[in-house]
Amino acid sequence: MPADFISNLYVFILAGFVGFEVIKRVSPLLHTPLMSLTNALDAIVVVAAIIIAGRHETRLTTVLGAIAVAASFSNMVGGFVITDRMLRMFKSGRSKQS
């Protein structure tokens, strides 16, 4: 088993626990924005896509990489935009009167 795998597994397990603890605290009120925000964060795969497309090795890998860049970047941009729009709508009764 490669050494990289073991260190990645450490990171994965720790991040999974951090995610579990942090997300458990998110109020059910915000479960929809939570989903769109994690979607935007998950779109960080765009960095891998940029490298595949930018390495320009074969035509096939460049095309696959370019599709991946467009798909994940649209998730990143769209995810942040819609999350912010949703969160702006959540107002408490007190802040509205002031």
Added chain:
Amino acid sequence: MTASELQQYLDFAYIAAVVLFILSLRFLSSPTTARWGVLAGEIGAALAVVATLFNPEVAQYKWVLIPLIIGAGVGIPLGMVHMTAVPQRTALSHAFGALSAAMIGIAEFYVGTVPVTRFQMGEIALEVIIGSLTFTGSLIAAGKLQEILPQRPIVYRGQNIVSLSVLGSALGLAVALVVNPAHATLFPVMVIVALIFGVLLVTPIGGADMPTVISLLNSYAGFSAALLGFVLNSKVLVVAGALDGSSGFILSLIMCKAMNRSFTNVMFGAFGQVQTSAAAAKEERVVRSATPEEAAAILLAANKVVIVPGYGMAVAQAQHKVRELYDALTKKGVDVRFAIHPVAGRMPGHMNVLLAEADIPYDRLIEMDEINGDFPQTDVALIIGANDVTNPAARTDQSSPIFGMPILDVDKAHTVMVIKRSMNPGFAGIDNPLYYLDRTLMLFGDAKQFVGGIVRELGGGH
């Protein structure tokens, strides 16, 4: 700057991005700080993307920048959709995320500069299978939510055997590739089989189960990104994927618990088809109905009103009329709150977003566990487009398919009013004994028009 120095700076940028991502989710714990979460996430993502553009491996910018522009061009309109379209937009974004994870995995297989070891082959195969099935599965889910595809479960005899054998063949092909990575021709076959499995996985699932399915697909999309991180040895992907995956997983658990069902039951149970026989025996029992005038008079006489919104409110786009009703009653000194069942609507948190959009303060939106104890002291429970989540049969009738599902105890309120198009049973075809109680008044009509009618009677309309 040497290449290794540059690599260190890139790594620092990724570490900063990861920290900002975790903070981003942390800020989401309260609606008051939540928008900081978006900002933290944006800074982290921007940092990581810009740093990657400096990576010396990026030799050619044309095929990076053009897709980035296209991505932004697609993403911004998808971020501006109307709030009622949020469930299908979310499903579509799971599809995009899974698509890009699958594409990168496939590209990695065909790069061929390094000979693929068996271990790497296993990682790539698993990653590509999960990415592909999540892609097609999410597209089907989005189609159902957009009502391009029928929302009812599409079922046929032997379905589970067919679906599972398709999944089995995808995994079998993956094993064959691991045993001998030189069989490269098997790889595209495996991808196609996985794509087919995604379709088979989601078509039998009905609209009422969508909150669970969307959450599960969310979790698959996250885990495919994390697996991709293993393939590429990229820690930032491992962390972001683990965060997204665990978020989807937690939401799926919450949704399953709120329906008293297991994962396997949602995925292979095809809810709704069992009920055809049970729906036949009703019709004879009497229901009492009321007009908007009568409903308005009862609401005015009340001190405490709890409104229970459901998917029907979203379909009728009645949330703005509901807001007018809330304003009119609040002005007359009536205490109005909203009871939110975890699986009301088509995705987790769906009702909260719609009501927040209509400008209803979030401290009036109360979760099921918190509000259930208050129903005996509630004068009127007004149900708008919700059905199964209020069905008392879930508590008492062991033969009911929803037996054991936690429900909103609306039947304990002094008066129950239900806005409903007709006496047709709900989506799952389950009869609701609530409608035949002495204290229940049925308000037949379109949710938007009926609520509008009540508002006019209260003198609060426009």
